[in-house]
Structures are given as C-alpha cells and as structure tokens.
Amino acid sequence: MAEPIRVLVADDHAVVREGLRAFLELQEGIEVVGEAADGREAVETAVRLRPDVIVMDLVMPRLDGVAAMRELRESLPGARVIVLTSFLDDDKLLPALRAGAAGYLLKNARPQELARAVHAAHAGETLLDPVVATRLVETLAATGDEGPLDRLTPREREVLILIGHGVPNKLIARDLGLSEKTVKTHVSHVLGKLGVTDRTQAAVLAVRAGLVDSRA
Structure with missing residues (x-):
C-alpha cells in the first residue's frame, strides 16, 4: 500500500x-x-x-x-x-x-x-482554478510575459487548437497522422502544462489566447 x-x-x-x-x-x-x-x-x-x-x-x-x-x-x-x-x-x-x-x-x-x-x-x-487559469492567460497576454502556452511544443499547440474546436481524439489522430494513444499522451501533456484538469478548460484557454475563433 x-x-x-x-x-x-x-x-x-x-x-x-x-x-x-x-x-x-x-x-x-x-x-x-x-x-x-x-x-x-x-x-x-x-x-x-x-x-x-x-x-x-x-x-x-x-x-x-x-x-x-x-x-x-x-x-x-x-x-x-x-x-x-x-x-x-x-x-x-x-x-x-x-x-x-x-x-x-x-x-x-x-x-x-x-x-x-x-x-x-x-x-x-x-x-x-479555471478562473485563475483564464486570468493568468489574459494577464500574460496583456503584459507579453511568457505564459503556459509558450511551454507547449508545436505539436502540442496543434493538438490544443483541435481541442479548442471540439475535435475528439480519434479525429485528431486522423488529422495529424498519429496513433490515438500518442494523441492521448499529447492531450495529457497539454492539460498538465496549462494547469487545467479537462478538455473544456483547455478549450477556454485556447479561445482566450486567440488560438481558436470562438465564432467558428
């Protein structure tokens, strides 16, 4: 134990x-x-x-x-x-x-x-806290300081953008030419680096940071 x-x-x-x-x-x-x-x-x-x-x-x-x-x-x-x-x-x-x-x-x-x-x-x-994460992104975007999004690799950023569009793992894997297991690993890394606990919170950050058009 x-x-x-x-x-x-x-x-x-x-x-x-x-x-x-x-x-x-x-x-x-x-x-x-x-x-x-x-x-x-x-x-x-x-x-x-x-x-x-x-x-x-x-x-x-x-x-x-x-x-x-x-x-x-x-x-x-x-x-x-x-x-x-x-x-x-x-x-x-x-x-x-x-x-x-x-x-x-x-x-x-x-x-x-x-x-x-x-x-x-x-x-x-x-x-x-989701409210804290959103405030952090807004503050860092306004000040130009390095934020959690800057810690993402190019591939992780691609995954985040697709998460922001509501794309499930299976379709992310197809779009990026990856296995679904690899996509799950990328999603886990994205959530950890952003300090959020689920895809919805990650999607909110993507929209707030301008990676995803909320009107799309």
Missing part, C-alpha cells in the same frame, strides 16, 4: 485550518501532519515535519505566503505548495506562481478540487 501524502495546512484563521484538516483527513491517501497559523510558523513547521504538500493561504501575519514559499524553495525544495486564497489580484497571483506554487485555488473551490490538487501536486503536476 502506498504511503499517504503528508500535508501541512497553513492559514491564519483557525476555523479554516480545522475545516481543511477535517476534510482532507477523510480523503483516501492523504494525511494531515500539521498546521501553521502564519507564514513564519509554516516555514519552521515544514522544515521540521517535511510534508509532501503544503496548503497555504497568501495573506498571513509575520510572513506572507509568497515570502514563505521563497524560503521553502531554499530550505525544503522537495515540498509542493498549493495556494488556497480569496485573492485573484495580479499582484498576488503572479508572484505566487513565480515563487513556485504547484497549484492556485480560490477558497470558493469545491472541496474535491482541493483533494485533486493535492494529488496533482504530489505527482509533480500543476493545477489551477
């Missing part, structure tokens, strides 16, 4: 920490090993307990979430941090992702999305 994913919860509101612990401990394969009430305590507790995944708020006393992630990247590089916050501001979102966040969820996300984000982070993947 696989070892459970060891999770640390960091939030300055006790009721939030207790709620997150109660939910996560009901999930198969997840164990909450500790809590922290501020960013400084989060860093110190993480170094001591060495969790696999840290679920962290951004706005906390003593040390905010972004600063805490920067310290953790140096002191505990193997830990994966999921941001769970109420804020979608660019001055919170972009610094958090640049500091190494392995996920960014809003606090109104469904509980199962958090559980999925924990498993995704532990597997080395990135999961963004």
Whole structure:
C-alpha cells in the first residue's frame, strides 16, 4: 500500500485550518501532519515535519505566503505548495506562481478540487482554478510575459487548437497522422502544462489566447 501524502495546512484563521484538516483527513491517501497559523510558523513547521504538500493561504501575519514559499524553495525544495486564497489580484497571483506554487485555488473551490490538487501536486503536476487559469492567460497576454502556452511544443499547440474546436481524439489522430494513444499522451501533456484538469478548460484557454475563433 502506498504511503499517504503528508500535508501541512497553513492559514491564519483557525476555523479554516480545522475545516481543511477535517476534510482532507477523510480523503483516501492523504494525511494531515500539521498546521501553521502564519507564514513564519509554516516555514519552521515544514522544515521540521517535511510534508509532501503544503496548503497555504497568501495573506498571513509575520510572513506572507509568497515570502514563505521563497524560503521553502531554499530550505525544503522537495515540498509542493498549493495556494488556497480569496485573492485573484495580479499582484498576488503572479508572484505566487513565480515563487513556485504547484497549484492556485480560490477558497470558493469545491472541496474535491482541493483533494485533486493535492494529488496533482504530489505527482509533480500543476493545477489551477479555471478562473485563475483564464486570468493568468489574459494577464500574460496583456503584459507579453511568457505564459503556459509558450511551454507547449508545436505539436502540442496543434493538438490544443483541435481541442479548442471540439475535435475528439480519434479525429485528431486522423488529422495529424498519429496513433490515438500518442494523441492521448499529447492531450495529457497539454492539460498538465496549462494547469487545467479537462478538455473544456483547455478549450477556454485556447479561445482566450486567440488560438481558436470562438465564432467558428
């Protein structure tokens, strides 16, 4: 039997920490090993307990979430941090992702999305709330910064465009002269690089980025 994913919860509101612990401990394969009430305590507790995944708020006393992630990247590089916050501001979102966040969820996300984000982070993947992913693409398009679309290979970009047009894997394989198994692999890579969980979210990003004409 696989070892459970060891999770640390960091939030300055006790009721939030207790709620997150109660939910996560009901999930198969997840164990909450500790809590922290501020960013400084989060860093110190993480170094001591060495969790696999840290679920962290951004706005906390003593040390905010972004600063805490920067310290953790140096002191505990193997830990994966999921941001769970109420804020979608660019001055919170972009610094958090640049500091190494392995996920960014809003606090109104469904509980199962958090559980999925924990498993995704532990597997080395990135999961963004769909609203966050859309905002990220819009912001990066406006600023000219490199975004998740720039990480796609030319073939993956072709696959994304076809996904945006609603083309199923079987027809993508035919159009690109690939096996359906290879297409499934490309689709998986596209979803992972974009930080989304399904084809619908990927299609939305393709439209937002101008790769697909939404009127077509």
